[in-house]
Amino acid sequence: MTSPIEVAERRWRWAGGALHVVHWGEEDAVFHEPSASTHLLDADTSLVVSCLRAASNPTDTAQLWRLAFGDEPEAGDCQTLSESLEGLARIGLVTSEAS
Amino acid sequence: MNVGSLSAADLTRRLHGDGLRLRNGPAVMCVRSLLDEVRDGIALHYAGHEVPADDSFTNFHISVNRPPGLRRWLRPQVQFSVDGELPFTPLPGNQGFPLFEWGMNWCLSMHLHRFLMVHAAVVERGGHALILPAPPGSGKSTLCAGLVWRGWRLLSDELTLIDPASGRITPVPRPVSLKNASIEVIRRFAPQATFGPVVPETVKGSIGHFSPPPGTVERAQDTAVPAWVVLPRFVAGAPTQLKPLSKGRALMALVDNSFNYQIHGAGGFHTMAALVERSECFEFSYSRLEEAVELFAEIADRREEERADAPRGSSA
Numbered sequence: 514m515t516s517p518i519e520v521a522e523r524r525w526r527w528a529g530g531a532l533h534v535v536h537w538g539e540e541d542a543v544f545h546e547p548s549a550s551t552h553l554l555d556a557d558t559s560l561v562v563s564c565l566r567a568a569s570n571p572t573d574t575a576q577l578w579r580l581a582f583g584d585e586p587e588a589g590d591c592q593t594l595s596e597s598l599e600g601l602a603r604i605g606l607v608t609s610e611a612s
Numbered sequence: 613m614n615v616g617s618l619s620a621a622d623l624t625r626r627l628h629g630d631g632l633r634l635r636n637g638p639a640v641m642c643v644r645s646l647l648d649e650v651r652d653g654i655a656l657h658y659a660g661h662e663v664p665a666d667d668s669f670t671n672f673h674i675s676v677n678r679p680p681g682l683r684r685w686l687r688p689q690v691q692f693s694v695d696g697e698l699p700f701t702p703l704p705g706n707q708g709f710p711l712f713e714w715g716m717n718w719c720l721s722m723h724l725h726r727f728l729m730v731h732a733a734v735v736e737r738g739g740h741a742l743i744l745p746a747p748p749g750s751g752k753s754t755l756c757a758g759l760v761w762r763g764w765r766l767l768s769d770e771l772t773l774i775d776p777a778s779g780r781i782t783p784v785p786r787p788v789s790l791k792n793a794s795i796e797v798i799r800r801f802a803p804q805a806t807f808g809p810v811v812p813e814t815v816k817g818s819i820g821h822f823s824p825p826p827g828t829v830e831r832a833q834d835t836a837v838p839a840w841v842v843l844p845r846f847v848a849g850a851p852t853q854l855k856p857l858s859k860g861r862a863l864m865a866l867v868d869n870s871f872n873y874q875i876h877g878a879g880g881f882h883t884m885a886a887l888v889e890r891s892e893c894f895e896f897s898y899s900r901l902e903e904a905v906e907l908f909a910e911i912a913d914r915r916e917e918e919r920a921d922a923p924r925g926s927s928a
Binding site: 533535544551 | 858859860861863864873874878889
């Protein structure tokens with residue numbers, strides 16, 4: 514499990530490449546060209562991905578929360594977001610690095 | 613000319629000689645076999661299929677025969693070859709016709725890449741296609757068999773061919789393969805179905821094929837518009853239940869069951885997405901075939917009524 518300190522210290526970056534997106538209500542189907550992979554994302558995760566794609570620099574978890582949801586992360590929010598981002602990293606849509 | 617118009621002697625001569633040209637949907641096979649059960653299976657199940665001219669383009673040259681050597685006589689086997697290659701290990705000697713069918717499925721699913729191909733049964737009514745993607749053992753072929761004997765047209769019990777350019781489904785009407793208890797279920801459900809011999813103890817259990825219902829092969833050029841994506845599941849004793857399925861999950865099911873999605877890249881994604889966008893999507897569980905078939909008749913009738921009620925110029 515990732516500790517809160519680790520969450521704070523990681524920064525996230527879009528993996529790069531074209532992403533094709535089809536919106537269906539609360540879920541988005543996406544096709545990532547470089548990995549030729551298809552995924553189903555819920556609306557929140559898709560929003561986070563779009564923020565990372567728009568960001569020009571690696572973004573830490575708390576800042577990413579602010580960009581995506583427009584408010585300050587509360588207790589546990591960064592942990593939850595970090596777990597989602599780890600899932601995105603596993604499927605090759607994002608990368609992470611130490612701050 | 614079709615297979616049924618050939619005399620038994622002519623069919624045998626072609627299979628033993630330069631090969632029988634046989635149209636299977638968009639592909640032409642050249643089939644050679646010395647085996648009586650393959651000849652008899654073709655005569656029974658492919659009577660309505662076109663026999664193209666000998667000089668027509670042939671996609672696959674296939675043969676089903678005994679391997680050379682002692683295994684011709686000692687515990688005989690059968691082997692399948694395509695264009696001189698042997699993609700499978702030989703099977704016991706009584707499995708010539710199932711091997712012929714499996715081999716043709718393999719040829720089509722491994723090579724017809726101008727289509728986006730999904731491992732799914734597909735049937736049509738009123739020009740609308742019902743796509744049933746599912747892994748083996750889900751009751752897909754049994755449901756498909758029930759539907760094609762109650763007013764739906766068989767496009768394929770195994771292979772859904774999606775044309776990326778038009779989004780339409782191209783038929784590949786062939787004998788329908790059933791396993792184990794499903795054979796008897798369909799014999800009772802559709803006594804008019806023409807079954808060939810049941811082959812026991814294959815890797816899939818007992819296998820039986822019935823011929824495409826009348827009128828199916830004759831309409832092999834009539835494509836259909838996708839209208840429903842349904843994930844079927846046979847559950848012994850379960851009530852008939854149809855539940856809405858999100859479009860995203862329907863798309864993922866089609867992707868998971870596709871033979872060649874990865875080859876089509878982003879184009880394949882958009883083809884699948886467009887198919888799902890225009891389709892109603894459901895999960896379906898059943899145990900009673902008669903009820904299942906009635907439910908799909910209602911769904912198709914509703915679609916027809918909606919189309920009839922739609923303002924002129926709009927498409928349902």
